[in-house]
Amino acid sequence: MMSRLLSFFRASLVSCMALGSVMVHAQQELRIGVSAEPSSIDPHYHNLGPNNSLARHVFEPLVGQDPSQQLIPGLAQSWRTLNETTWEFKLRNNARFANGRPVTVEDVIASFRRAPNVPRSPASFAQFLTGMTFEQGADNKTILVKTSSPAPLVPTNLSVIAIMSKDCAEKLSTEDFNAARCDGGSGPYRFTEFKPGDRTVLERNPNYDGARPSWDKVTVRYLTSGPARVAALLAGDVDVIDNIPPADIAKLRGNANFTIAETLSNRVIYLHMDQFRENSPFITAKGGSPIKNPLRELRVRQALSMAINRQAIVDRIMDKAAVPAEQVLAKNFFGTSQKLQPSKFDLKAAQGLLADAGYKNGFKLKIHGPAGRYTNDTQIIEAIAQMFTRLGLEVEIETMPPANFFSRASTGANGLPEFSMILAGWGAGTGETSGSLRSLMGTVDKAKGSGAANRGRFSNAKLDSTLDIALATVDDKKRASLLAEASEIAFNDLGIIPVHYQTNVWASRKGLAVEARADEYTLAHKIKRQ
Amino acid sequence: MLSYFFRRFGQAIFVILAMIVLVFFGVNVVGDPIWMLISPEMDQQAIAATAAALGLDKPIGEQFFFFIKGLFQGDLGRSFVHGEPAILLILGRMGATMELAIAALLMAIIIGLPLGMYAGLHPDRRASRTIMAGSILGFSLPTFWVGLMLIMIFSVMIGWLPASGRGPTDTVLGIQTSLLSLEGWRHIALPALNLALLKISLMIRLARSGTREAMSMDYVKFARAKGLKESVIIRVHILKNILIPIVTVLGLEFGSLVAFSVVTETIFSWPGMGKLLLEAIQRLDRPVIVAYVMVVVVLFVFINLIIDILYSVLDPRVRLTEAKA
Numbered sequence: 001m002m003s004r005l006l007s008f009f010r011a012s013l014v015s016c017m018a019l020g021s022v023m024v025h026a027q028q029e030l031r032i033g034v035s036a037e038p039s040s041i042d043p044h045y046h047n048l049g050p051n052n053s054l055a056r057h058v059f060e061p062l063v064g065q066d067p068s069q070q071l072i073p074g075l076a077q078s079w080r081t082l083n084e085t086t087w088e089f090k091l092r093n094n095a096r097f098a099n100g101r102p103v104t105v106e107d108v109i110a111s112f113r114r115a116p117n118v119p120r121s122p123a124s125f126a127q128f129l130t131g132m133t134f135e136q137g138a139d140n141k142t143i144l145v146k147t148s149s150p151a152p153l154v155p156t157n158l159s160v161i162a163i164m165s166k167d168c169a170e171k172l173s174t175e176d177f178n179a180a181r182c183d184g185g186s187g188p189y190r191f192t193e194f195k196p197g198d199r200t201v202l203e204r205n206p207n208y209d210g211a212r213p214s215w216d217k218v219t220v221r222y223l224t225s226g227p228a229r230v231a232a233l234l235a236g237d238v239d240v241i242d243n244i245p246p247a248d249i250a251k252l253r254g255n256a257n258f259t260i261a262e263t264l265s266n267r268v269i270y271l272h273m274d275q276f277r278e279n280s281p282f283i284t285a286k287g288g289s290p291i292k293n294p295l296r297e298l299r300v301r302q303a304l305s306m307a308i309n310r311q312a313i314v315d316r317i318m319d320k321a322a323v324p325a326e327q328v329l330a331k332n333f334f335g336t337s338q339k340l341q342p343s344k345f346d347l348k349a350a351q352g353l354l355a356d357a358g359y360k361n362g363f364k365l366k367i368h369g370p371a372g373r374y375t376n377d378t379q380i381i382e383a384i385a386q387m388f389t390r391l392g393l394e395v396e397i398e399t400m401p402p403a404n405f406f407s408r409a410s411t412g413a414n415g416l417p418e419f420s421m422i423l424a425g426w427g428a429g430t431g432e433t434s435g436s437l438r439s440l441m442g443t444v445d446k447a448k449g450s451g452a453a454n455r456g457r458f459s460n461a462k463l464d465s466t467l468d469i470a471l472a473t474v475d476d477k478k479r480a481s482l483l484a485e486a487s488e489i490a491f492n493d494l495g496i497i498p499v500h501y502q503t504n505v506w507a508s509r510k511g512l513a514v515e516a517r518a519d520e521y522t523l524a525h526k527i528k529r530q
Numbered sequence: 531m532l533s534y535f536f537r538r539f540g541q542a543i544f545v546i547l548a549m550i551v552l553v554f555f556g557v558n559v560v561g562d563p564i565w566m567l568i569s570p571e572m573d574q575q576a577i578a579a580t581a582a583a584l585g586l587d588k589p590i591g592e593q594f595f596f597f598i599k600g601l602f603q604g605d606l607g608r609s610f611v612h613g614e615p616a617i618l619l620i621l622g623r624m625g626a627t628m629e630l631a632i633a634a635l636l637m638a639i640i641i642g643l644p645l646g647m648y649a650g651l652h653p654d655r656r657a658s659r660t661i662m663a664g665s666i667l668g669f670s671l672p673t674f675w676v677g678l679m680l681i682m683i684f685s686v687m688i689g690w691l692p693a694s695g696r697g698p699t700d701t702v703l704g705i706q707t708s709l710l711s712l713e714g715w716r717h718i719a720l721p722a723l724n725l726a727l728l729k730i731s732l733m734i735r736l737a738r739s740g741t742r743e744a745m746s747m748d749y750v751k752f753a754r755a756k757g758l759k760e761s762v763i764i765r766v767h768i769l770k771n772i773l774i775p776i777v778t779v780l781g782l783e784f785g786s787l788v789a790f791s792v793v794t795e796t797i798f799s800w801p802g803m804g805k806l807l808l809e810a811i812q813r814l815d816r817p818v819i820v821a822y823v824m825v826v827v828v829l830f831v832f833i834n835l836i837i838d839i840l841y842s843v844l845d846p847r848v849r850l851t852e853a854k855a
Contacts (some may be wrong), residue, residue: 010638033694037809039611046611047569120583120613127576174613196612197623198801200695221695223799224809227678228694232799235685235693403814407561429571439571449573 008521028216030524033223033238039122041194042177043162044115047123049427052160054220055522058098058185059162062089062108063142063155068332069266069431069515071155075103075163075186076143079155081474087145087154088137094209097165098190099183104140107184109171115161118174127449128157152474156430188213188525197222202524213525218438220524233258233507240508242522246319246375252507262505263516264323264330267427269369269374271384271497272409272440273301274420276457280414282366282420286394291363295420295456299357301494303344306389308349308384314500317379321505327487327496328428328436333518335433335470335483340491342498363390368409369423371399375502381423384499409455416456425502426453432516433483438467441495458495535835542831549823554597554816557715558590563610563814584610597820606824608815611810620803624825625706626696627795627802631787633709633722634729635780642733647764649734650741661734668731677724677797679824684720692717694799721798725791729783736779740772747771774844781837789826808815 020361036050043055064074073105076089080369095103112134116126129152137144145154165184172182180191189202189211202218221238223229226245227290230252233241244252245258252258274280280293296299310324323330324342331338354362367379367386378399385395399405405422428436443459450464451457463486470482491498506514515526553588557665564581570582572610581587600607600646649658676711685693699706699713708714732814744750745768753763803822 020647040613043711045613047572049744054642120608121582122580122610122613122761123569123572126579127573155608195801196619197805198626198799221799223694224805225796225799227798231678231681231686232693232695235681235689237685237693237695363764401560401812403561403563403566403812405561406565410565411562426570429569439573446574452577453570519757 010167012074029219030215030217030240030527031219031221031238032522032524032527033229033232033241034522035219035221035222035224035226035229035241035243038195039202040178040377041074041180041191041200042118042174042176043164044118044125044388045121045174045177046110047125047160049429051522053519053523054200055162056187056521056523057218057525058187058191058205059164060095060185060187061161062091063159063160063165064157065431065519067263067515069428070334070520071159072469074159075108077360081142084150084474085147086339087147087151089143089158091141091143092209093141095186095208096207097184097186098205098207099165100207101165101184103163103165103186105136105143106140107162107166108143109134109136110166112161114164114169120174125161128160139277150472150474152471152476152479153434156432160429188472189218211525212451214528215524218479218524219430220522230469230507233509236509239512240506240514240522240527242504242506244321244505244507246321246386249319249321249505257510257512259508259512259514260505261508261514261516262321262503263518264332264430265427265502265504265520266329266333266431266518267327267374267425267502267520268325268379269322269377269423269425269499269502270325270440271304271499272422272424272454272456273458273497274417275459275495278337278418281418284364286362286364288364294357294359294363297357298493299353300359301497302343303350303353303357303391304388305494305497306346306353307387307498308499309342309345309387310342310500311345313380313383316501317376318502321503322500323503326503327498328426328433328440329431329493330501333428333431333433335487337484337487337491339484340488347390354392363456364394364396365421366396366398366419367421367423368405368419369397369399370402370405373405374425375401377423377425380499384423414415417457419455421453423499424455427520429519433487434467434471435485437463437490441490442467456496460493460495462490463489463493463495538831538835540599540791540819542828545831546824546827550597550601550820551594553820553823554594555590557814557816557819561814562586563816566813603656606821609810609815610764611813611818611820613767616817617825619806619818620821620825623801623803623806626708627788627791627804628801629707629709630718630722630725630791630794630800630802631784633718634726634787635784636727637722637726638780638783640735642722642730643737645730646734646737647741647769647772650738650745651764653738653742662738665734668727668734671727672798673724673728673793675684676727677721677794680720680724681797691720693720696801721794721800724798725787725794729780729787732779732783733776737772740775741768744768744771770844774841777844778837781840785830785833788829807845 038051038054039046045060046165052135060075062074062076066072073501075091075095077092082088091103112129116129125382131147133146135144168182168184178194178196188205188208190205192203193201199219199221204216223232229241230248232238253260275291279290285291309480314324326340326342327336329336367385368382369377371378381397385397388395408418411420426436438450439453441458443464444451444454444457466486471480473479473482477502504520508514513528539659564586568580585593609616609619649661652658681693684691697707697708697717700710750767753767757787792808795802795804796808807822
């Protein structure tokens with residue numbers, strides 16, 4: 001009798017505990033720890049990854065991007081070209097703002113009017129909207145976008161512009177947004193609190209017409225220190241973290257209580273080389289006497305590229321959180337070449353090329369780079385320096401804080417790039433190749449807006465003209481093949497030497513499935529219970 | 531008394547001006563902030579337009595002139611990154627840092643003072659030697675490493691305390707504080723201990739040497755001869771006398787706790803102004819850096835003032851009019 005009673009108690013205790021754990025699991029709150037903090041929650045203030053990532057919860061663009069940045073319907077359910085210079089977008093019929101009002105063309109146009117004109121914006125959205133005019137189409141759910149010349153990138157460009165209600169767009173300042181005063185977002189969540197340096201709190205938007213997200217409340221906390229972020233996950237302070245330090249990936253992978261989600265990023269790590277100076281400031285003969293800039297010689301660039309053992313960098317330095325690169329974006333992105341391959345590591349052949357180019361005895365070179373801007377950047381530079389030394393060069397390196405580096409690398413020598421060779425990284429926010437090719441390797445032309453990040457001043461007329469044609473080709477298939485061709489021109493001529501593509505890695509407690517995205521966004525509504 | 535305050539005030543103004551010039555031009559030497567602000571995908575015209583909107587296209591001398599002009603109108607400038615007035619950003623985060631510094635200071639006093647006095651009263655006991663050896667560890671272990679170890683032990687392995695962040699805040703007399711709830715104390719315990727570790731060691735050493743010195747003084751010997759109880763001797767004759775140097779040092783240390791809590795705030799994701807400063811330096815957000823330095827200078831001057839007043843309270847021989855800082 002007694003023992004039966006005891007076992008009954010035990011059973012009920014166990015079921016109580018089980019119930020308790022069920023209740024814990026049924027909690028409707030998701031806590032995310034992210035590495036980078038937004039500067040504001042005004043979605044038009046600053047074109048910055050963390051800002052955009054957060055804004056996507058609350059404000060939808062007309063066109064969305066899937067995890068590998070292919071365009072998908074957003075606030076607009078469909079779009080098409082009416083003629084070469086007119087695009088038509090049809091809004092989702094049931095789309096409503098958090099305040100319950102339906103989304104109309106008026107709101108969209110007001111948003112497009114506000115986005116380029118936010119006061120004191122450190123990185124404005126203006127350039128995504130230049131040359132476009134907007135008007136209402138057949139009804140208040142149809143919007144026409146007109147351009148002066150054929151503009152194939154209209155949907156791509158509009159995929160970065162958040163849409164908000166007319167009231168928010170016309171009446172609210174950035175400070176108002178930061179105080180969570182805007183109730184005019186049509187996304188799955190709305191902001192309830194923004195505490196800079198600490199956290200942002202979101203709650204489910206009851207009027208959202210799409211799939212109901214798994215979480216009623218989302219807290220995004222800013223844990224900028226890598227080890228501390230991992231510790232917060234291990235301690236159960238947060239459910240999901242982004243940007244796992246490579247050294248911790250293996251440890252988390254081996255722990256059954258946590259799940260890893262990863263995907264190839266849109267960020268390439270590369271070497272940029274001085275190709276515009278006859279004599280480059282950080283290159284001399286081994287004895288120190290001045291020599292002609294060898295980096296202008298293709299065979300030298302090829303030799304350098306072949307001397308880099310990319311797989312070794314990926315395996316040893318990046319702990320496999322990277323993939324050897326052959327162009328600006330990996331092959332699953334729009335406008336990439338399927339033919340290009342990462343340079344094969346071949347020291348003999350590289351030495352042969354160097355000798356053919358007339359540098360049998362090598363030369364002296366200094367590589368510059370940022371310390372702490374990209375994952376393991378300093379170690380990568382050190383490794384490359386050693387690989388070049390084996391090729392027969394005499395290599396020095398200098399790394400510096402990013403604030404110092406980018407200023408000098410861009411305009412350090414009387415408004416011109418200061419260094420001979422730099423290591424840098426490039427993320428293609430739009431998820432296709434045209435912008436990257438144009439910025440990194442297009443001939444510098446201020447009026448045309450090309451070569452803005454061309455810190456080596458590489459110039460190839462064929463590349464420029466192919467890009468120009470591609471950027472005026474509305475047909476997606478044709479444009480993709482033109483951009484592939486442009487990529488081949490650029491990388492057969494080695495305008496930059498690609499090293500690797502970074503991998504984006506998230507970790508979550510067991511039982512959660514995180515959508516791994518190329519654009520580094522952590523989207524709560526895409527995090528599901530398994 | 532009044533002239534003393536005026537002189538202090540004048541000194542403060544001079545220090546602030548000197549710091550502004552140093553920081554303003556110093557940041558400019560590091561690099562052009564525009565490259566840390568823009569999105570890499572912007573074209574040249576967009577970059578130029580942004581630089582113009584933020585006034586970064588002008589020569590540095592002219593930028594400085596506009597800054598000083600704004601200063602006289604009570605405007606310390608707006609953050610390049612956040613677009614909000616720099617001083618508001620800093621004041622908004624000051625509460626969290628103050629809270630952390632006060633908690634750390636309390637820990638230093640509550641833990642450090644008794645231990646140090648004990649070691650001073652009984653220098654030959656094994657416990658005293660252990661305390662002194664421990665204080666060497668406190669001095670020599672790097673803060674960031676200790677912080678990570680604290681997190682690993684107390685949060686990850688044992689799971690007693692949260693690994694990061696600040697607890698929920700309540701508003702009392704217009705000040706936001708997280709110290710009114712248990713949850714708040716659970717959050718602050720580790721970062722405050724991490725920040726306090728060095729100060730505890732300092733406290734132990736100060737209290738020990740002070741105690742030992744006081745023990746050999748005639749008035750202590752006399753009190754003993756008079757037959758006073760040991761507890762009275764310790765409280766009245768030793769503690770009161772060793773407090774004077776301790777108050778001075780603690781006051782200055784409090785300033786440094788507030789000003790340099792950067793490492794602890796970053797490791798524990800504490801939303802204080804140290805973390806803000808670090809981000810501002812990384813992004814060359816000059817208005818925030820300048821405003822931060824001004825706030826800290828004012829804070830130090832203010833703390834010094836309080837120390838001087840406390841001094842005159844603790845030691846009747848000291849008069850404020852005679853103090854020359």
